[in-house]
Amino acid sequence: MTAAFRYRLSGGGRDVQSVEDYRRLARRAVPRMVWAYIDGGAEDMRTVAANRSAFDRWQLRQRVLTGHPARDDLSVTVAGEALEVPIVLAPTGLTGMSHWTGEAAVARGAERAGTRMVLSSAATYSVEEVAAATREHHWFQLYPWRDRELMGSLMSRAARAGAPTLVVTVDVPIHGGRELELRHGMATPPVLTPARVIDAAVRPRWWYGLFRHRRVTVRHLEEQGGVRGAVRSVQRQARLIRVDLGWDDVAWMREQWRGRLLVKGILDPEDAVRALDVGADGVVVSNHGGRQLDGAMASLDALPAIAEVVRGRGEVLMDGGVRRGSDVVKALCLGADAVCIGRPFLYGLAARGEDGVVDVLRILRSELARTMTLMGVHKLGDLDPTWLVRTGGGR
Numbered sequence: 001m002t003a004a005f006r007y008r009l010s011g012g013g014r015d016v017q018s019v020e021d022y023r024r025l026a027r028r029a030v031p032r033m034v035w036a037y038i039d040g041g042a043e044d045m046r047t048v049a050a051n052r053s054a055f056d057r058w059q060l061r062q063r064v065l066t067g068h069p070a071r072d073d074l075s076v077t078v079a080g081e082a083l084e085v086p087i088v089l090a091p092t093g094l095t096g097m098s099h100w101t102g103e104a105a106v107a108r109g110a111e112r113a114g115t116r117m118v119l120s121s122a123a124t125y126s127v128e129e130v131a132a133a134t135r136e137h138h139w140f141q142l143y144p145w146r147d148r149e150l151m152g153s154l155m156s157r158a159a160r161a162g163a164p165t166l167v168v169t170v171d172v173p174i175h176g177g178r179e180l181e182l183r184h185g186m187a188t189p190p191v192l193t194p195a196r197v198i199d200a201a202v203r204p205r206w207w208y209g210l211f212r213h214r215r216v217t218v219r220h221l222e223e224q225g226g227v228r229g230a231v232r233s234v235q236r237q238a239r240l241i242r243v244d245l246g247w248d249d250v251a252w253m254r255e256q257w258r259g260r261l262l263v264k265g266i267l268d269p270e271d272a273v274r275a276l277d278v279g280a281d282g283v284v285v286s287n288h289g290g291r292q293l294d295g296a297m298a299s300l301d302a303l304p305a306i307a308e309v310v311r312g313r314g315e316v317l318m319d320g321g322v323r324r325g326s327d328v329v330k331a332l333c334l335g336a337d338a339v340c341i342g343r344p345f346l347y348g349l350a351a352r353g354e355d356g357v358v359d360v361l362r363i364l365r366s367e368l369a370r371t372m373t374l375m376g377v378h379k380l381g382d383l384d385p386t387w388l389v390r391t392g393g394g395r
């Protein structure tokens, strides 16, 4: 078998041109249960849909004969780090379910593309394993849990492993209603029926990777055995979540963490100001990819008002629904310093492992450069709201 043929069989080649193409490949690569976890959202998935449609309400201005192509340099400095693209890989839990190479492969993919991954506190590779598998220092995400001893110990481990930035996710006081996951038996342990076992067995590569490497549990917590016993499952991790969470919890984390700190899951300008007031260096405008409060506003819709109050005091990242380079342009025009992507890199990973992650980032980067050139924009720093036109039908 020639290399080129193997590549096409593995899903590479000219038929894979966009993030949506990777989505189709990923859907075939994993069992329905895992697909429900990756691609699903909360309840009626209104916010999942809103995250996408919000981008359609903005059109791009096109200026012609401007005499300059977009610069090759698409770098930005975010959280004190120079990134080659304004795209960070968002934290995603249980990434080993998409492909057994999990967060280690995603982090390596990120650095091959000149950016960083945020390692989820629900990751299937521990912070030490990811550090050992990579050259660069990646960021670490943590929920404010009820157990400060456990949080303190995880923050120390992340700092020792070299994580320069802590991302504190604040939109999970309880888990969202992930009905699709429950319908397909996605739980810990999974609810297996003969049909679900067959559905997995017809994907022997995925099946073998899962059984051989068993990247299905939260490794940070497993290795935390000395502190609190092995807290293996996501359900047990969910028990750590506190409904009565307050800003004093984030303030406490700020006191413990010496590096940069971003608060993720902000949709309201008043909350953005609170985050800065407790010492955050910036916020991530996010609705958790529509996986938490169904009916929450689209991240892109929330962005302009938040960017306005944060400007000059901190940084603004946004995530939710970014699938094209033109989406990145719109987010930057509306005040984001950079965007994060979640599902797009999971599609790449599920379809083709680490190379798929790199390819998704390559696609987005080239779309971003092409969009800017066609608009007549020279450099990222020139993007501002004057480059957008609001279409009818929006709010």
Ligand SMILES: Cc1cc2nc3c(=O)[nH]c(=O)nc-3n(C[C@H](O)[C@H](O)[C@H](O)COP(=O)(O)O)c2cc1C
Pocket (backbone or CB within 6 Å): 037, 038, 039, 051, 090, 091, 092, 093, 120, 121, 122, 141, 169, 264, 286, 287, 288, 289, 290, 291, 319, 320, 321, 322, 340, 341, 342, 343, 344
């Ligand atoms: C499968 C999956 C798992 C996720 N796990 C986490 C997590 O552990 N921590 C977190 O802060 N956000 C988590 N998120 C949310 C992402 O960080 C991000 O906000 C979201 O995926 C962005 O939307 P997008 O998928 O449309 O790009 C998860 C998202 C997905 C799709």
